[in-house]
Amino acid sequence: MTQHPQVVIVGAGFGGLRAARALKRGDVRITVIDRRNYHLFQPLLYQVATAGLSPNDIAYPIRAALRRQKNTRVFLAEVVAIDTKRRKVILQDGEVGYDYLILATGAGHSYFGHPQWEAYAPGLKNIEDALEIRRRILLAFEMAERETDEERRRALLTFVVIGGGPTGVELAGAIAEIAYTVMVQDFRSIRPQDACIILVEAGTRILPFMPESLSLKAEAALKRLGVEIVTNSPVTAVHQGMVMAGTQTIRAGTVLWAAGVEPSPLARSLCVPLDDVGRVLVNPDLSIPGHPEVFVVGDLAAFVDKTGKLLPGLAAVAVQEGRHVARNILRMCNGLPSEPFHYVDLGTMATIGRAAAVVNFNWVMLSGFVAWIIWIFVHILLLIGFRNRFVVLFDWAWSYVSFQRSARLITGGWEK
C-alpha cells in the first residue's frame, strides 16, 4: 500500500484556504498550518477598525471551514523556516515533512525602513491591529471631550491616514462617517463635526491602480464626506502626535498607516530570488526555481502576467492562484506536467462611505449608489458561513437606517 502524497499548506488566508478546499477530493493528505485559528476576511478589516463590525463577523475558524474534509488536518503553529532540501516545514516546536508545499503567508506592514514609525502610526493587517486602531480613534474623541486646552483639543480631533490605496480610502471615509454622523449628539464639550480627517498620498492621485476617472470620483466622494486629501506628499517623518508629509507638518492625535506592505519573511528561507520588496519571483506555474514541488501564492508571490504587469495584492488574485496550484498538484500526482497560471481580472472596487463606492469591471466603470450595492453583495458572497453573511448584512442595514455603529468599544486599556 502506497501512502498518499503529503501536501502542506502554510497560511490559511484566501490563497491557502482555497487551495485546501480544491484538494478536497484529491488522493492526498493535507496539513494546513497557520499561526491563527481563523481565516480572516481582510477586505473588511477596516470596518472592525472603525467600530462597524466585530472581529468574529469577518473571521471563521479554519478547523470549522475544513471540518468535513477528512483528508485534511489543521495545525495551530508558528512556521519559522522552510527547508526545501529536506522537504520540511520547520515549526517553532517541531517539523512537518511534505511532498508538495504551498506557501501562502501573505504580507505585513512596511514602514519603508522606518520601523520606529509603527508605534505612532499603527497599520491594519490583523484583528489585534484593528482593535488597536478602533481604540485609538474612539479614545481620541473621549480625551478631546475632557481636554480644556484648545490647541491640544484640535490635535486630538485630527486624524491622519497615510496611504491612498483602498485601505486608506476606506479608513478615512469610515472615520469621517463616525465623526460627522454617528457621534454628533454624543458629546457635550466638543463638536465631533469639528474633527479633521486628512488622507495623505505620496503619488499624484488616490486609488492609483484604478482608471483616473474613478480616482477623481472617489476623491469627490471623500471630499463630500469631509475628508481633506493631500496628494504628492510622501511622508518623511512620524513622531508622537505629528506627521511630516511633503512640505507640511500636521499635528494629529491619531495617525494610521495604510501605505506599504512587506512580504512574510519566510520567503527568504526558500533561498530563491526575491523582488525588490521581498516577494518570491515565481515561475509561470507559481512554483519556485529549482523546486517544482514548492508553490507560492497570494501576496507573497511576485507573478508577472503576459502583459508584463505584476499582479496586485488582492484577494481575487490569491484565490485564483490557490485554486490553480491545487489543480497543478493533482496533475503532478497523476504524472502530468503542471500548467502555467493565467489571472482572470474580474475588476476592482473600493468603498468610500455611506452609499458611495467605485467599481471597475474593466468593461464598465460604476460609481455612487449602484457601485455601493454591488460592493456590498460581492463582499457578502465572499464571506465564509451563513451566520457571518447574515449578521454583516444585518449590521450594514442597521447602520444605514440608524446612523449608528455596533462595535463602539474601547477594549484593552485606555491609556494613550
Next chain:
Amino acid sequence: MTQHPQVVIVGAGFGGLRAARALKRGDVRITVIDRRNYHLFQPLLYQVATAGLSPNDIAYPIRAALRRQKNTRVFLAEVVAIDTKRRKVILQDGEVGYDYLILATGAGHSYFGHPQWEAYAPGLKNIEDALEIRRRILLAFEMAERETDEERRRALLTFVVIGGGPTGVELAGAIAEIAYTVMVQDFRSIRPQDACIILVEAGTRILPFMPESLSLKAEAALKRLGVEIVTNSPVTAVHQGMVMAGTQTIRAGTVLWAAGVEPSPLARSLCVPLDDVGRVLVNPDLSIPGHPEVFVVGDLAAFVDKTGKLLPGLAAVAVQEGRHVARNILRMCNGLPSEPFHYVDLGTMATIGRAAAVVNFNWVMLSGFVAWIIWIFVHILLLIGFRNRFVVLFDWAWSYVSFQRSARLITGGWEK
C-alpha cells in the same frame, strides 16, 4: 439664577445607568463617570468566554445610551477616591464636585487572600477576562491536538471551573457543549468528547441561593451534559496546571475562577463601616452614615432587607436600587425626605446549556425547556438596543440549529 444641583454617578453598570436614566427629566445636572466607554451586560459574559457571542453583542456605549439626555455628560475616567468632606470625586487626572453622589462601581474577583491564584485561574468580570478565558479554552484543544504524550494530552483536555454559583454552572455547561457537540468533527488526533469538565463547589450543593429541588435539577442537567460535579470541596491550592480541592488533586490544563467577588476598593475611601468582605453597610435609603447625599447601589452595597437577609449581587437588585436612589435624589431636591428601599424579588434563574435552565419565580419553580425559553426572553429584553437584541437572538437560534459557535477566535497571542 440658581444652578441645578450636580449629581455624579460613578459606574455605568446596571445600577448607575438606571439611576442616570431615572434622572432624565429631573432639574439636575448629571455626570456619569466610568473607566469603560460601554455598559456591559454581565449576565451573558460567560457566553463571550465560551465563544457563543461577541463582546459588542453584550456591550453598549454609555454615551449612546444617554445621548438624548441633554442634562447628562459622560466622562471616561478612572476614579481613585471619594472625598466626602469636600464633596469631590477624585479622578486620576482631576476632580469633579457633586451635590449628590451615587457610587455604583460593583465588584471584582476575590481569591480569598490568595491573589497568586489569579494567573492560573482567571476570573470573569470584564470583556478582557472573557477573551482571555475563551483563548485558554480554545487553545487547550489546539495544543491537545498536537500533543503526543498521553498524560499531558489528558491534562490539556481537563477543565476545572471553581465555584458552583450561576457563573460557574453556566461556564461548565457551555464548555461541555463546545467539547461534546460543537467540536466533535473538528480534530483528527484527539476526540473532544474525551474532554473532562469538572465543576468544583466548596458547599454541599451548586446554586446554593436556589431552592434545593432546583439545585438537584441543575445538577442532573449538568451531569447529562457530561460535567462532573465535586461538592464539599473547598479549593486549598491552585498551581500551573493543578488544583487541590478538598482531598483531591486534579491535573487540569485550564482552570477558571467563578468563586468569590471582592467589592470595589473605592468603598474604603468613604470612611464608613464596611461588612466583612468590604461592602458598604448602607442606611435603609441606601445612603451612607453621616452623608445623606451619598448613595451606594449594586454589588458594592450591603443592604439588609426587613427579613434580615443580605440582598444578593444580582442585576435586578442593582437596577431597583439605582432607580430608587434617583427618586430619592429628586425628592430631596424638592425638600422632601428620602424613602427607605424595598426590594421586590421577581425571582432568579440560571441556564445549564442547550434547552436547559432553572427558574425560581418564588410562586412557581420551573426547569428544562420552558425555563430555558423564559431565560432567553428575559435576557433579550434586558439587553440594551435593538441591534444587540436582534443579533443575540439570531446567534442563539443559529447555534441551536447548527450546533456551532460564532466566536471561536483565539485572539491576543497563543502562548500558553
